[in-house]
Amino acid sequence: MRDVARAAGVSIGTVSKALNNAGSLKQETRERVTEAARSLGFRPNDLAQALHRGQSFTVGLISNDSFGRFTMPILEGLESVLYEERIAVFMCNATDDPERERQHIEQLMGKRVDGLVFTARRADKRPNLGVDLAGLPTVFVFSQSDDPHSFCLLPDDEGGAYLGAAHLITNGRRRIAHVTGPERFEAVQLRRDGCRKALADAGVPIRSNWFLSGEWSESWGRQAVDILFDDPDDVPDGILAGNDQIARGILDALRDRGIDVPGAVGVVGFDNWGVMAEAARPTLTSIDMNLNALGQEAGRRILAMIGGKRFSGVERLPCTLVVRESCGAKSKTTA
Template identity: 60%
Template sequence: MTDKTNIETGAERYPERATIRDVAARAGVSIGTASKALNDNGRLKQETRDKVIAAAQELGFRPNAMAQSLHRTKSMTVGILTTDSVGRFTFPIFEALEERLAEHGIAVFMCNATEDPAREKQHIDQLLGKRIDGLVVTARRMDRRPAIAVPGKTMPVIYVFSQTDDPDALCLVPDDYGGAVLGVEHLIAGGRKRIAHITGPERFEAVTLRQNGFADALSKAGLPQIGGFYRNGQWSEQSGREAVAELFDGEQTHPDALFCGNDQIARGATDALRERGLRVPQDVAVVGFDNWDVMALAARPPLTSVDMNLRALGRAAGERLIAMIAGERLKGVERLPCSLVVRQSSDPGNSKKTTEENQS
């Protein structure tokens, strides 16, 4: 074996890593033969192959990952580009995605663009420079964004909890319409007939889809949409409190249930109802959306909520990306089913149960 010097860093000393040249010398073969043996290719006697592998193990040799990727045209890495600096939605997706890819030996680089186009371009250039095998794009909200420009369109790109207008792109998002149907049908099954919908700004596609699901569930049950029972606002607890004031002031008909666009709105609404002396769920049942534990479990009472199943979304993204890296061509918008987690805000007899019936 060739003599080695040491690399010093502060008070510690680290030996240099063994190279393919060292392995070849230890095994008594050429560098080319050692490379073939370690990459399991070429015509070699099994005895020679075993000798090289044994030498590599003795020396603690670790192949250069980039050199191997150049040989097999795969880097075994993918990039994740997000605009969600808070991570409320993307972290569960990222965790499940990373777990799924790790099963195939694929590592992940994550970059946060914070909705800055210049920073996003810089991250994309850096990821492409690392020869990633694929790219996953996520966001804080699911509304459409410009498509990622990939040279030659040869590298797989998947949009998860994010969408683009590119007809050749693959987008994976929760089924907002189906989730709304689940929530409203649950309230109807509990005997509620005057259901109001409190939600976020109309400019979001999710708001439109959930409103459509709300309306269709009422129509299917033969229940009317009562005038004034649809309220747009912000994604905030304050918006929930303000909507309750508007819905319950005066002599007009009052709701016996609230279907809320997210858990923050629902928590604000339950606080406002309690301050008015109304019992939840006996007087007014409440269902939220997102199943965000920070909000849903801290509410009084704990919130029934539609779960977007973000980890399932991440696993599905991993599976689709693996298939695309292997050569499959996938495109279109896939809307994955939501589920309903039932707690005391709509059902005093159940501390927690989950139903996935009537998923779309």
């Protein structure tokens, strides 16, 4: 700063005001100081400034979603909100390694981040972090902690499945099956409940033997079709899949059997994963969990917490239905 002050012909105090956009200075003076700093390659010490002002204008994001399928849309939403407040996001990959995660937390706290956001590749509860966060604002998004005082933002899985099943019913389907992932996942249980509720509300018979659980894979979707269509005289005319991978397998198996989609059977997926849904034949109607919106809400909440507010518990944000060809309706998006 002394070098910058000398080059600009001003005091060190004036340099501080100019570079921090503070105080009352002539525009000409600010520009002279800024140009002197640029020509000398001066960079303010962010850590020293953080200690001085009590805020680093950084937030840490820790995820175990190595593939990025769920984390990247959340990160984009988070950054879109924090960017407006000049807050940067440091992203770390924990890879399901508790020790690595603890190290990331310690390092981020050592850098005086203003808050932490935790996300994952699935929204089930996870063990307590085992690290004293010392009151640091913390949000779990598409992830949950077993700490009752934590704050978690999740998609409304039950409501999303209700949308999907109700859409099939609206399009004339009355024999509806649900093919989903492993029962141990909370999302599987909630989506099953949402499907059952939609059928019950519409007075559509619930066939328990048509509610099938397996793996999150296309191969399971194909196997499920073999089970559901074993008796040609008793088959579904609508299928709600637990995710888009399963739905793709279902579409492939139906096509192999010569069964018309959506003519004979309507299919709805879950996740609205573009590379799956848009490349499917026919294109796949799917439930969108609105991960970008979850990230934006996480950004708003972490800002509020940095400002002194506190939140706890679980809040679920609504999903939307993205209509394509596989259900026999015109393309649109509905809440």
